[in-house]
Amino acid sequence: MDTKNIIEHFSNLYAGQIDSGKIGLAAIRDEAFARFSALGFPKPKDEEWRFTDISPLLDIPFTQASDVDESGILAQSLDSFWIPDVDGPKIVVANGVLSKGLSQRLNNLPFKISSVYDAKQAKVIAEFVKNSPAADSNGFTALNTSLMRDALFLDVPANTNVREPVQILFLSSGSEKPQAIFPRLIVRIGRNSRMTLIESYASRHESIYFVNGVSDIHIEENASLHHVRLQADSASAFHIGHSFVEQKQDSRYQSCSISIGSRISRHHISAILDGSGAETRLDGLYLGKGEQLLDNHTLIDHKAAHCQSHELYRGVLADKARGVFSGKILVERNAQKTDAIQNNNGLLLSEEARIDSKPQLEIYADDVRCTHGATVGQLDDEALFYLKSRGIGHNTAKGILIYAFAEEALKNIESKPIRTYVDGILNRFFREVNT
Amino acid sequence: MLKIQNLHANIEGKEILKGIDLQVNPGEVHAIMGPNGSGKSTLANVLAGREEYQVTQGTILLDDQNLLELSPEERARKGIFLAFQYPVEIPGVSNAYFLRTALNEIRKANGLEEMDAADFLMMIRRKMKKIELDNDLLHRPVNEGFSGGEKKKNEIFQMAVLEPRLAILDETDSGLDIDALRVVANGVNSLRNEKNAFIVVTHYQRLLDYIVPDFVHVLYKGQIVKSGTKELALELEEKGYDWLKNGNGR
Numbered sequence: 056m057d058t059k060n061i062i063e064h065f066s067n068l069y070a071g072q073i074d075s076g077k078i079g080l081a082a083i084r085d086e087a088f089a090r091f092s093a094l095g096f097p098k099p100k101d102e103e104w105r106f107t108d109i110s111p112l113l114d115i116p117f118t119q120a121s122d123v124d125e126s127g128i129l130a131q132s133l134d135s136f137w138i139p140d141v142d143g144p145k146i147v148v149a150n151g152v153l154s155k156g157l158s159q160r161l162n163n164l165p166f167k168i169s170s171v172y173d174a175k176q177a178k179v180i181a182e183f184v185k186n187s188p189a190a191d192s193n194g195f196t197a198l199n200t201s202l203m204r205d206a207l208f209l210d211v212p213a214n215t216n217v218r219e220p221v222q223i224l225f226l227s228s229g230s231e232k233p234q235a236i237f238p239r240l241i242v243r244i245g246r247n248s249r250m251t252l253i254e255s256y257a258s259r260h261e262s263i264y265f266v267n268g269v270s271d272i273h274i275e276e277n278a279s280l281h282h283v284r285l286q287a288d289s290a291s292a293f294h295i296g297h298s299f300v301e302q303k304q305d306s307r308y309q310s311c312s313i314s315i316g317s318r319i320s321r322h323h324i325s326a327i328l329d330g331s332g333a334e335t336r337l338d339g340l341y342l343g344k345g346e347q348l349l350d351n352h353t354l355i356d357h358k359a360a361h362c363q364s365h366e367l368y369r370g371v372l373a374d375k376a377r378g379v380f381s382g383k384i385l386v387e388r389n390a391q392k393t394d395a396i397q398n399n400n401g402l403l404l405s406e407e408a409r410i411d412s413k414p415q416l417e418i419y420a421d422d423v424r425c426t427h428g429a430t431v432g433q434l435d436d437e438a439l440f441y442l443k444s445r446g447i448g449h450n451t452a453k454g455i456l457i458y459a460f461a462e463e464a465l466k467n468i469e470s471k472p473i474r475t476y477v478d479g480i481l482n483r484f485f486r487e488v489n490t
Numbered sequence: 491m492l493k494i495q496n497l498h499a500n501i502e503g504k505e506i507l508k509g510i511d512l513q514v515n516p517g518e519v520h521a522i523m524g525p526n527g528s529g530k531s532t533l534a535n536v537l538a539g540r541e542e543y544q545v546t547q548g549t550i551l552l553d554d555q556n557l558l559e560l561s562p563e564e565r566a567r568k569g570i571f572l573a574f575q576y577p578v579e580i581p582g583v584s585n586a587y588f589l590r591t592a593l594n595e596i597r598k599a600n601g602l603e604e605m606d607a608a609d610f611l612m613m614i615r616r617k618m619k620k621i622e623l624d625n626d627l628l629h630r631p632v633n634e635g636f637s638g639g640e641k642k643k644n645e646i647f648q649m650a651v652l653e654p655r656l657a658i659l660d661e662t663d664s665g666l667d668i669d670a671l672r673v674v675a676n677g678v679n680s681l682r683n684e685k686n687a688f689i690v691v692t693h694y695q696r697l698l699d700y701i702v703p704d705f706v707h708v709l710y711k712g713q714i715v716k717s718g719t720k721e722l723a724l725e726l727e728e729k730g731y732d733w734l735k736n737g738n739g740r
């Protein structure tokens with residue numbers, strides 16, 4: 056489809072959607088849709104999308120995903136999506152809409168879970184949506200704002216330690232007709248509070264769909280969020296996700312973004328360090344095979360002084376898979392004593408796999424320490440021979456080396472059960488690419 | 491145990507080994523000496539099964555089995571062990587995990603049960619003491635950041651754990667201080683028995699004072715130009731290699 060047809064196509068979806076006027080989003084949506092119409096989807100010549108050709112996505116006439124019939128899905132059928140031995144709430148957002156029926160343990164929590172359909176919270180949510188960078192960042196985020204059918208809001212009050220990790224499953228129901236889903240998540244961690252959050256994307260059926268999600272994350276003074284994001288959508292799905300993180304003074308944000316699913320996937324994180332003493336850790340792991348394209352874009356905006364950011368992304372690509380990493384560190388004029396480290400390393404398991412890497416430092420303060428490094432390589436033959444010469448079989452030896460490489464990006468996942476679960480994903484990936 | 495006949499091997503199209511004959515029987519220690527670049531490490535690597543080397547002629551038999559048909563890991567499981575001249579660093583893989591995986595793969599291949607973590611730990615503690623290897627090296631990534639001597643000791647430690655039938659030590663003595671040399675030699679000597687054998691590649695007579703060889707061979711330009719008993723090493727120490735280069739070897 057050309058740009059005009061695309062916009063027309065989505066106009067029809069827009070016109071056909073359920074009216075949300077009474078929750079105060081209508082004006083915001085109209086504005087966002089006008090932005091989308093003006094921006095369209097990114098074009099190949101846009102610098103930010105140079106390595107990521109989204110044209111296969113634009114050729115598919117997606118329809119707005121319909122409501123999921125909760126009674127048609129047994130809660131048990133979602134068991135494999137939950138991390139074993141994690142006792143916190145299990146929240147299901149099905150086709151973009153909070154499903155209380157499929158969720159578990161929503162009661163007696165030290166924080167509030169709500170959606171745009173909860174009258175009491177609708178105003179607050181509308182305010183977050185309105186002020187989100189998503190409104191006009193690019194065509195995708197504008198489209199999410201105009202077409203999202205719900206927004207999930209996790210609101211952690213001040214001085215609260217949420218002990219058990221919170222899991223959110225963004226489930227795509229999958230159907231014959233390719234559907235578009237617009238998940239929206241808003242998280243606020245109040246002053247001095249802490250939480251661990253697992254945000255995962257998956258489908259019960261292998262099918263073609265398009266997830267275009269936005270997460271707005273606000274971490275207030277001296278609060279901390281551990282965030283694991285797991286993109287495990289269907290192999291023929293398209294996934295575009297934007298996480299907008301805003302950090303206040305002395306807050307800590309620790310993210311591990313794992314991408315393994317989808318035919319074309321892009322995850323963009325921007326973290327704005329807006330108060331002194333804030334710390335950000337962005338880790339990421341992308342595991343690609345077949346003809347997957349896995350793209351990670353990060354932007355760390357050091358606005359305030361005495362902040363630290365550490366970033367480590369690692370990618371393992373087999374077959375004809377492609378990886379893209381673009382990491383920008385922006386140090387603004389007042390951000391003295393910034394300490395920023397960025398690393399991106401890729402491991403290619405085949406001659407045809409490829410990684411395009413683009414680190415960018417933009418520094419306007421003078422008293423800072425910023426370093427970045429990027430490497431792309433293949434498995435070390437010497438190391439492989441060394442392991443084999445000790446009796447370790449070829450595939451096991453390969454697995455050991457790949458695991459050691461990938462693990463580096465998972466080291467900061469503190470929760471044992473989460474780490475074990477992610478290790479399982481890694482192992483499955485090795486088995487698949489080794490056969 | 492090991493029978494090498496007329497072995498020729500290339501690397502990147504260049505012939506390095508030009509007809510090697512060598513027989514090693516159980517219980518024996520063979521020392522291989524020779525100038526830099528003569529092909530000692532090449533021979534060691536060919537025995538271990540390094541894929542980069544092409545064997546163009548000749549045979550290697552291990553107990554009547556064609557060794558050249560076996561992959562490096564199969565050779566290791568049959569009891570071949572190479573202590574590398576330059577041990578490889580493997581970031582992210584702990585020494586202990588690596589060794590236990592290796593030991594259990596070898597045990598499995600030989601019809602033995604896998605060793606559990608507790609038994610394994612007890613066994614390696616004992617062996618580490620013998621090699622005087624620092625306990626903390628066990629939990630560090632394989633060879634990463636190890637000093638030159640620590641890497642060499644780590645090779646001997648692995649050998650002590652895996653208990654190979656035929657160990658090839660490629661200049662394990664280079665870079666060791668006097669005490670470490672004695673420790674390494676003791677490690678080798680305590681493993682020696684009538685069933686296993688060693689090929690010790692070295693430049694120095696000093697090591698052979700501790701590990702006394704049954705035979706000494708001189709490798710020169712890809713061929714064994716002279717073989718003898720331990721006295722040959724003394725003679726080499728005294729005269730250098732020049733007298734052999736002039737054709738006196740044959």
Ligand SMILES: Nc1ncnc2c1ncn2[C@@H]1O[C@H](COP(=O)(O)OP(=O)(O)OP(=O)(O)O)[C@@H](O)[C@H]1O
Binds near residue numbers: 506524525531532533
């Ligand atoms: N990858 C390679 N490509 C080309 N030539 C090689 C390669 N590896 C080894 N060689 C050559 O093969 C020859 C024999 O090398 P080898 O390492 O076997 O010698 P060596 O006897 O072990 O020497 P040293 O005593 O210095 O360890 C040398 O000339 C070396 O340069």
Ligand SMILES: [Mg+2]
Binds near residue numbers: 530532575660661
């Ligand atoms: Mg050598």
